[in-house]
Amino acid sequence: MQTDYPFSKEQKVQTLLDAIPYIKKFFGKTIVIKYGGSAQTSPDLKEKFAQDIVFLSLLGIKPVIVHGGGARITELLTKLNIPSSFVDGHRVTCEDSMRVVEMVLSGEINKNITSLLNHHGAKAIGISGKDSSIINAVPKDGGKFGYTGEITKVNGTMINNLIKEGFIPVIAPIADSAEPNHPGFNINADIAACEIAVAIGAQKVLFLTDTIGVLDKEKNLIQTLDKQSVENYKKDGTIAGGMIPKVDSCIDAIENGVNKAHIIDGRVEHSILLELFTSDGIGTQFIRKDNPNNGIDLEKLLEN
Ligand SMILES: Nc1ncnc2c1ncn2[C@@H]1O[C@H](COP(=O)(O)OP(=O)(O)O)[C@@H](O)[C@H]1O
Numbered sequence: 021m022q023t024d025y026p027f028s029k030e031q032k033v034q035t036l037l038d039a040i041p042y043i044k045k046f047f048g049k050t051i052v053i054k055y056g057g058s059a060q061t062s063p064d065l066k067e068k069f070a071q072d073i074v075f076l077s078l079l080g081i082k083p084v085i086v087h088g089g090g091a092r093i094t095e096l097l098t099k100l101n102i103p104s105s106f107v108d109g110h111r112v113t114c115e116d117s118m119r120v121v122e123m124v125l126s127g128e129i130n131k132n133i134t135s136l137l138n139h140h141g142a143k144a145i146g147i148s149g150k151d152s153s154i155i156n157a158v159p160k161d162g163g164k165f166g167y168t169g170e171i172t173k174v175n176g177t178m179i180n181n182l183i184k185e186g187f188i189p190v191i192a193p194i195a196d197s198a199e200p201n202h203p204g205f206n207i208n209a210d211i212a213a214c215e216i217a218v219a220i221g222a223q224k225v226l227f228l229t230d231t232i233g234v235l236d237k238e239k240n241l242i243q244t245l246d247k248q249s250v251e252n253y254k255k256d257g258t259i260a261g262g263m264i265p266k267v268d269s270c271i272d273a274i275e276n277g278v279n280k281a282h283i284i285d286g287r288v289e290h291s292i293l294l295e296l297f298t299s300d301g302i303g304t305q306f307i308r309k310d311n312p313n314n315g316i317d318l319e320k321l322l323e324n
Pocket residue numbers: 055056057058059088089090091228229230231233234235236258259260261262263264
């Protein structure tokens with residue numbers, strides 16, 4: 021009988037066996053996944069994203085989702101004739117924009133992702149940084165960015181309690197203010213993901229975006245970056261716009277206890293599984309030169 025399966029049984033089994041060292045490595049660990057607006061484009065990609073998250077959860081890995089939604093915010097602001105601008109990848113947020121930002125991030129996008137995950141069998145809970153004051157902020161750069169905030173504190177215990185209860189937290193990057201009757205703050209989702217990863221002691225943070233990773237001047241993928249090379253690429257303009265908060269967050273995360281940070285292509289189906297469970301990984305990885313855990317010793321993992 022003729023079969024038209026693209027892979028033989030042996031190849032399928034081998035793929036599963038190849039994943040064993042990585043499953044061992046990440047079992048019981050928390051991984052923060054920043055789900056950028058530009059990786060949320062098609063319903064099909066969103067389905068694949070949800071499948072990946074549920075798969076991780078069933079393997080005993082603990083995902084935490086921090087989402088963006090910049091493109092959707094800009095679309096609505098344009099429809100409402102509310103002007104909007106960005107400085108170094110951060111939106112300048114006026115009072116009217118803040119209302120739209122909260123509506124889009126804490127409302128539409130947060131609830132869509134949460135509901136999608138739950139329909140795939142996860143136990144996801146959608147919250148914003150205002151819930152239980154999980155994220156606190158003050159005006160960024162003394163108020164030059166309006167209601168765009170700079171994080172002062174993340175309540176990691178609260179997020180870890182949700183994880184312990186078996187929930188997948190889906191977090192909108194809106195922060196609370198210490199002032200009563202304040203509309204709150206708009207936080208760049210990359211920065212929120214980094215601060216959350218640090219506060220909960222995550223093993224890894226993955227940023228899903230709309231490029232294959234960080235590109236050099238010739239548009240080739242840069243596979244590995246450290247603090248010094250990031251500074252150089254920012255200085256000569258190779259890294260610009262929305263990529264600035266992303267690389268800053270990656271460096272910040274690895275400097276503050278997160279083992280590794282990666283920027284990967286959210287347009288590729290199952291990019292999360294490819295990054296976590298294959299030897300090559302995809303995208304750009306950020307390392308501390310002095311971190312002995314940068315490489316995976318596969319031999320050792322299999323022995324243990
Ligand atoms: N060196 C670089 N490599 C890749 N992308 C870059 C670089 N410099 C600037 N960018 C821009 O950063 C964008 C990703 O940031 P952003 O649009 O904020 O994504 P997200 O919504 O995922 O946070 C890319 O689409 C690209 O236009």
